[in-house]
Amino acid sequence: MDGAMILEWVLKSVFILLFMTAGFAYTTLFERRMIAKFQARIGPNRAGPWGLLQPVADGLKLIFKEELIPAHADKVMFVLAPVITVIPSLIVTAVVPWGGVVDLFGRKVPLYLADVNVGLLYIMAVTSISVYGITLAGWASNNKYATLGGLRSTAQMISYEIAMGFCFVVPVLLAGSLSLVDIVEAQKKIWFIFLQPGAAIILAITMYAEVNRAPFDMPEAEQELTAGYHSEYSGMKFALFFMAEYIKMIAVSMIFATLFLGGYHFPFVDQIPVIGPYLGPFVLLAKTLVLLFGFIWVRATLPRIRYDRLMAFGWKVLFPLSLLSVLVTAAMVLLVK
Amino acid sequence: MIIVFFVLAFVAVGCAISMLITRNAIYSALFLVLNFATVAILYLILGAPFIALSQITVYAGSVIVLFLFVVMLLGAERLPGGEPLRWQRFIAMALGLVLAVNLGLAITQQAGDLGMLAAPEKGFGAPVEVGRVLFSQYVLPVQIVAFILLVAVVGAVVLSRSEEISHRRELYRKPEAKE
16 A cells, blocks of 8 residues: 555545536536427527536526525534535445556556445445435425425435345346446446346336436425425525435436446447557446436426325335346346356 | 544444433434444444445434434424433442443453454455355344344234224125125
């Protein structure tokens, strides 16, 4: 563990944090432009060329907004809740590999921060922690709508986390390892989505529920709950919730691409001479972008599901189906062996 | 490493005490989460990442979230102030004193071998190893635990729907009673 090694880790960590934050800014712009296209509008195009400076303008606006704390709110929790929401979404991608080992500045650099042998469990742990921020925000606001929104999102996220966990088991069974690097390497020949399309579809649905996006954006249903858990938040505290939602979107897209779409592998890309091994991150980013477009497409297309149907769908449809897909995968793995 | 251990131990014990003292159920639950997290980091230091992350996923991530959920749903944040059993306090004090003396004696008499443990060899407590042991050596306890959990789940479903079931029975019974 020499000094250069520590420097390498620090640089990678800083890069991931900065990338996620910048990614958040431009995902909002991407979403607004795309939704505008879906609705035959133009969308934000005034700030900079193609509206590229729009996120900067939004950020400046939010900084100058007044920060309100409601009367009789629990002040400590009210301030802590946005922070608790953002941190898990920033750190969850620490175990996602961006590429293989490459030569950079004369030393072998693996393009991943941490290859721990419990990588997938780490993702489970961090996503299960991320429920707290939303729940506490709802409770600390001292507002009925916010509390209801917080409770709904807790129930929703816990329910869908179970099906999500079982879908995580499928790539683990197929690759024989909990490490995400091993899972990606096992998909060099064939992506897991072709081996287990059912589990991939269930994981995609639970992902939408896990990040509270349409059609599962129940916690913030505007019409019935004003804005759910963040109705009382303003200024930068509101921006933190907004940030957490979009960073989570990017993070789950990257995780899905890693688990079922072959991560940084794409056929023939690593055989390109010289630059081949360096293209891993770009392949991963391209897959992430496609999945993000999926998020936006679904939001522009599907109406929101009613709350009781959402819970029934999670427990009575997705949960048994995910169990079944684990069973089928286990049988498949045993038969092939 | 020993400094990290003492900091973590201090935080863990502090969280546990605050959890008992605080009169707000939400804060109690959150102190418990912090306690679980510090204990998880202790596991990490001991070279057992699997146990550490399981601890966070299961206890911090699921159990306490359900606690919070119930507390918020019932609006039971404020715990009652006074202790209903007054005499309990004096007995608790006496017993606590005995425990402290006992611990102090144990530490002063056997402090000689309170050294750092050697780190376990690489691969110890890895998921593969844990799985192998669980499903070969301890397969019977695992099965028994799974069965108990199943009974608990069925029990929860029956209890939560008992009213509905009895209501349905009455619906079916009524036409017979008329005849």
